[in-house]
Amino acid sequence: MSxxxxxxxxELEIVHLLRKVTVEFGLRQAEFAALHHMHSTDxxxxxxxxxxxxAGTDATAGWLGAQLGLNSAGTTAVIDRLERLGHLTRxxxxxxxxxxxxxxxxxxxELGWAFFGxxxxxxxxxxxxxxxxxxxxxxxxxxxxxxxVTAIP
Amino acid sequence: MSxxxxxxxxELEIVHLLRKVTVEFGLRQAEFAALHHMHSTDxxxxxxxxxxxxAGTDATAGWLGAQLGLNSAGTTAVIDRLERLGHLTRxxxxxxxxxxxxxxxxxxxELGWAFFGxxxxxxxxxxxxxxxxxxxxxxxxxxxxxxxVTAIP
DNA sequence: TCTATTGTCTCGCTGAGCGAGATAATATTC
DNA sequence: GAATATTATCTCGCTCAGCGAGACAATAGA
Numbered sequence: 001m002s003x004x005x006x007x008x009x010x011e012l013e014i015v016h017l018l019r020k021v022t023v024e025f026g027l028r029q030a031e032f033a034a035l036h037h038m039h040s041t042d043x044x045x046x047x048x049x050x051x052x053x054x055a056g057t058d059a060t061a062g063w064l065g066a067q068l069g070l071n072s073a074g075t076t077a078v079i080d081r082l083e084r085l086g087h088l089t090r091x092x093x094x095x096x097x098x099x100x101x102x103x104x105x106x107x108x109x110e111l112g113w114a115f116f117g118x119x120x121x122x123x124x125x126x127x128x129x130x131x132x133x134x135x136x137x138x139x140x141x142x143x144x145x146x147x148x149v150t151a152i153p
Numbered sequence: 154m155s156x157x158x159x160x161x162x163x164e165l166e167i168v169h170l171l172r173k174v175t176v177e178f179g180l181r182q183a184e185f186a187a188l189h190h191m192h193s194t195d196x197x198x199x200x201x202x203x204x205x206x207x208a209g210t211d212a213t214a215g216w217l218g219a220q221l222g223l224n225s226a227g228t229t230a231v232i233d234r235l236e237r238l239g240h241l242t243r244x245x246x247x248x249x250x251x252x253x254x255x256x257x258x259x260x261x262x263e264l265g266w267a268f269f270g271x272x273x274x275x276x277x278x279x280x281x282x283x284x285x286x287x288x289x290x291x292x293x294x295x296x297x298x299x300x301x302v303t304a305i306p
Numbered sequence: 307t308c309t310a311t312t313g314t315c316t317c318g319c320t321g322a323g324c325g326a327g328a329t330a331a332t333a334t335t336c
Numbered sequence: 337g338a339a340t341a342t343t344a345t346c347t348c349g350c351t352c353a354g355c356g357a358g359a360c361a362a363t364a365g366a
Binding site for chain 3: 213214215225226228229249251252253
């Protein structure tokens with residue numbers, strides 16, 4: 001296997017490390033899904049909805065489908081599954097009665113925290129030991145990584 | 154949406170940032186898959202195989218299935234698809250003729266670099282501007298995140 | 307040699323997600 | 337204000353990824 005691309009230096013090692021983290025995180029997500037009789041897509045949907053709540057966006061079915069990259073049929077299926085499990089409530093938007101507003105059930109949020117909370121706490125704990133400059137470096141790196149990975153060339 | 158778990162501080166912001174990076178990275182992977190008539194699993198498989206090559210592990214069908222969390226039938230299907238696309242070669246291991254060794258085609262590696270290379274280069278470029286301590290902080294953070302996300306409680 | 311055990315593959319099935327189109331509510335045009 | 341276009345969601349039928357069960361071949365152990 002001849003090494004392609006840039007020479008393997010300390011920078012590349014960090015990129016590989018970042019990739020490993022993303023891979024493992026995906027696996028934990030899949031475990032959480034299986035544990036609660038869901039699929040990865042369902043978990044991703046819940047995360048999107050929680051983000052929307054945090055950002056004050058109102059989450060409609062169509063919006064969710066766009067976030068997940070699903071078409072309308074697939075989106076309906078995801079919502080059906082989550083509703084059947086009681087993790088979600090459909091409400092018709094009274095202002096525009098075509099739209100369906102989605103609300104995550106409180107219990108689903110608790111399930112998420114029970115699973116991911118300790119994991120997040122671990123990372124947060126590490127960060128608390130970082131001084132100002134180190135935290136800044138991490139933030140700068142992640143912002144750059146996000147920009148690099150979001151760029152549409 | 155009442156904020157659960159730890160109070161939202163600068164540490165949590167970084168965790169969210171990390172999660173965003175992982176999500177976007179997954180989307181890029183899916184784009185790459187679609188672009189080359191593959192599925193996410195197929196791309197994950199190729200990545201596993203490349204990692205195995207880098208680490209000197211010989212990649213058999215069973216090993217790959219374990220990495221991907223697929224059963225033997227699903228694993229055979231992945232390998233069939235990749236072989237049909239010419240990204241992979243099956244070889245019976247002469248030492249143990251039950252085993253099938255998998256080798257990634259050079260052209261598939263090139264496709265990967267064409268897509269992910271620029272993205273990786275961007276991140277590497279940012280890291281080159283970091284001084285010793287900043288790089289160390291990023292590495293320490295990622296190692297901790299990896300440990301936190303790999304831990305089996 | 308005869309019997310486990312291991313590694314891969316085949317078959318049939320379930321179900322996630324797609325395309326096409328139905329339905330209902332809102333916006334626009336005359 | 338009726339007629340038409342657009343938007344948001346859902347229904348139906350289909351394809352194909354991945355699963356369980358089991359077949360088959362090669363190796364390991366008695």
